Amino acid sequence: MMLNKMKGGLFGVAIGDALGGTTEFMSKEEIIHKYGRVTDIIGGGCWDLIPGETTDDTAMTLAVAKGIIANPNEPIEEIGREFFKWFKTNPKDVGITIRTVFENYEEDWFEAAKNVHDLLGGKSAGNGSLMRCLPIALAYSEKKKIDELTILQSKMTHYDDIASEAGAIYNHIAYRLLKGEDLRTSINLETKGTNYEATLDSVPDCRPDGYVVNTMRWVLYWLLTSDTFEEVVVGAANMGDDSDTIAAIAGGLKGIEVGFNEIPEKYINKLVDRELLAQMSNALYDIRDNK
Ligand SMILES: [Mg+2]
Known part of the structure; x- marks a missing residue:
């Protein structure tokens, strides 16, 4: 039961990402003109994705998960190591805040994030730390620990409190x-x-x-106005703009609510990383103390 929910959350993120990756940066009108309505994972889009390929949202979520699995008691350093491992694969879609933090990192994430906040003119409330934070709620059952780590992992790249607040909520x-x-x-x-x-x-x-407040408002909107998992992720995907991230974030919560077994197979079977996502879900489940 718990594993079904946790797996639903992780797969929910990846499916939202894969679906919304097709429409990222497009306008609603452009999507209608080109696709009518995107309801399946078809790839393409500005990143030229193969169907079922995911982007930074899933990669960074998995990085957080791997960091937690490597050291559940003190995961922050390991999470940072996983971020770098990912960045070194030269991903095509690194967000502006996170890219700038990587470029300015010397030895301390929090210092780099503060410097980047200043460098970007006080703008570090992007949605990049919200999109990756779900594994913390999956791995830990204690609210205090969830809060502490959600805020810390946000501050590694996003200095602004508005970003960590969204993650905590x-x-x-x-x-x-x-x-x-x-x-x-x-x-x-x-x-x-x-x-x-x-x-x-x-x-x-x-x-x-990508402004975290706008992202969060749309995430909550899709969650409150949709009945099924499919409606949530398809709704978000067809809005364009930062559609992959919004569909991923919304898909994560809806995936927990409905559970893995209720997520349409047509989505699960398309995911390139489905084995890894299942593995990571199991590993997070093993760590969690309250099942
Ligand atoms: Mg993305």
């Missing part, structure tokens, strides 16, 4: 879903008293772009 929702709580209730409870509360009931009046 996201992983709090995941924490509740893993305990079997309802998605809508979890969202309402965890956004209470935050800036997200006021706009939950309306269509976001912002672009679905």
